[in-house]
Amino acid sequence: MIAHRETLQRLLGELSPRVCAASLVALRxxxxxxxxxxxxxPAAPTVIVEAHFRAGLSTVFCRPSTWKEPERTVPWAEELWGKRLVHLELHPTERQLRWVLETGQELLFFLYGTAQSGVLLRERDGQIRASLGAPRAVLEKLADAPPRRLPGWEEYPAETPLVRALAQDRHQLGSFYAHELCQRCGIAPDTPLGQLSEHERERLRQMLSEFCRELTESSSAFLFRRPEGPPLVSLLPLRGYSEPIAVFCSISDAVAERVRQTLLWEEFRRERLQLQQRLERHARQLARWRQEAEQCLHHAPVSERERLWGNLLLMQPGLHERGRSEIVLPDWEGNPQRIPLDPAKSLRENAEAYFQRARRRDEAGRRARHNLPLLQEREHFVHELLAQLQQVTTRRQLREIAQRLQELFPPREMTTRTGERLRVFHLAAGFVLYLGTDARSNEALTFRFARPHDVFLHVRGTSGAHGILRGPRKGELPPMPILEQAAAVVAYYSRARSASLVPVLYTWRKYVRKLKGTLGAVRLEREQLVWVRPLPPTASESP
Incomplete structure (x- = not known):
């Protein structure tokens, strides 16, 4: 995260006067x-130093006094508590900080910005007592690394891009300072070293010397906004960026603000990814439902043929005859029709089976004609939200998209206060259907969640989910289409879901009595009956 050695040197210059000769009160x-x-x-207020050791965020800084105390922390290396810090130094060439205590014990910070970042606690005899961040074996190999000889930018191979050579030069500019220097010199960053003229090389030497002097003499720290990701900390104004979003006299304060915004940005990125995954999941689901609806519309000729076959079979003698696997009969125009048969069924039963299939296809086609335009509209809307999500830059915009998605796809599940899981289905006119998932949740739904003027539904004569239908106004009996819609879902979540017609009882919740001895068992008063065909929520609900 700290891109240039001078930045780390400046940070060390601010930290040392505040912590050297002070007691290390706690490590957490x-x-x-x-x-x-x-x-x-004794002579200064308590200073809290915060350090991060993970890829993409490895740094150290003094927490601003306006920040509250760190939360959710646990003690670490308690044997160091109360010891005085006597020395703080930076490795000559590596991004390593060494904190030396009066006992000779050391804390070694590795701030590489990669997976090799971490901290080691080393005893005076060199034994490693504890570590954080990267694996201990990795950090031990990095500890006490001898100073490296870093080549100058002109020593790299001729095919090396200029920006890479400058970034890895002995001045350790890093990527964004290297790009800034290229821009100041008017040379394309990806120019191979071998293609530079002598005039360009001389200009680079002069500009590099002046650039490093500016870094050393700088007394401010700038925070620049990047197109994507957290802001950038720089010791100099950068031509490749717009005006800085903040200017600090303290490099530690600048780094602290950068860390704060980095953590916010990472949280934003996680929320955006989760929302994107939800949108993509809904887009796939809508596409699948749309394709199924389109297939149902293509089945109209099939239902007509099945109805024809049923009528032809009923016109034959020997309707109770069994054992045939097919029969060839002429249709109304004399064309032969080869009709497959179930040998275990009579001709009449085969005809009834064909009539039932035709009715089911007709019903599916009717639903498809009703649902297809709505599904297409919703699918288009979800793709619009996905496109808008790519342009989102704030958490407020994320919440707005999430709210629009919530309105389109209300939650299908909820949990009661006592932990039972309920299914939730939003019906027309503001009515909501709640279903239990087992005997325990049925009882919690009916006797703890439901209100006296909610409508209770249950399949007659068999076990299944309790249903609670709640309207927008107290005591309002739902219209019959909505009641039948809710009853169809209740029937679907019962043992009678495979039946063609199912009797469902309904009454006000205040007329439901609990039976002792059996979890979820009830007795109804003033109940009424409605016959419905079991339908899953996706078929019974309007999309």
């Missing part, structure tokens, strides 16, 4: 990648 960690150090001295 949050997870495996965050560490907090409390320093106290």
């Amino acid at each position: 960690r949050r997870g495996q990648y965050e560490l907090f150090l409390w320093f106290a001295s």
Whole structure:
């Protein structure tokens, strides 16, 4: 995260006067990648140093006094508590900080911004006592690395892009400072070193020397907004960015703000990804339902043929005859029709089976004609939300899209206060149907969740889900189409779901009595009956 060594050197210059000679009051960690150090001295207020050791976010800074105390932390390395810090130093070439205590014990911070970031607690005799971040074996190999000789940018192979050579030069500019230097020199960043003229090389040498001097003499820290991702900390104004979003006199404060915004951005990115996955899931579901509806519309000729076959079979003698696997009969125009038969059924039973299939196809086609335009409209709307999501930059915009999605697809499940799971189906005119999922949730739904003027529904004569139908106004009996719609869903979630017609009882919840001894068993008063065909929610609801 700290892209340039001078930034880390400046940060060390701010930290040292505040923590050296102070007592390390406490060390606490949050997870495996965050560490907090409390320093106290008689002449200064307590200082809290915060460190991060994960890929993409490895840094250290003093927490601003306006921030509240770190939460959800646990003690770490308690043997160091109360010890005085005597020295803080930066490795000559590596991004390593060494914190030396009066006992000779050391904390080694590895701030590479990669998976090799972490911290080691090392005893005076060199033994490693504890670690955070990267695996201990990885960090031990990095500890006490000898200073490296870093090549100058002109020493790299001729095919090396200029920006890469500058970023890895002995000045350790890093990527964004290297791009800034290329822009100041008017040279394309991806220009191979071998294609640079001597004039361009001389200009780069002069500009690099001046650039490093500016970095050393800078007394401010700038925060720049990037097109994607958290902001950028720089010791200099950058030509490749718009005006800075903030300017700090303290590099530690700039890093602290950058960390704060990084964590917010990561949370935003997680929420955006979750919302994107929800939208894509709904888009796939709507596409599947639309394709099924389109297939149902193509089945109209099939239902006509099945109805024809049923009529032809009923016109034959020997309607109780069984054992035939097919029969060839002329239709109304004299064309032969080869009709498959179930040998276990009579001709009459085969005809009734064909009539039933035709009725089912007709009903599916009717629903498809009703649902298809709505499904197409919803699918288009979801794809519009996905396109809008790609342009979202704030959590407020995320919440607006999530709210629009919630209105289109209300939640299908909820949990009661006592932990029972309920199914939820939003019907027309503001009515909501709640269903239990087992005997325990049935009882919780009926006797703890439901209100006296809710409508209770249950299949007569068999076990199944309790249904509670709640309207927008107290005591309002739902219109018969909505009541039948709710009853069809209740019948579907019962043992009678395979029947062609199912009797469903309904009454006000206040007329439902609990039976002792059996969980979920009830007795109804003033009940009424409606006959419905069991339908799953996707078929009984209007999309």
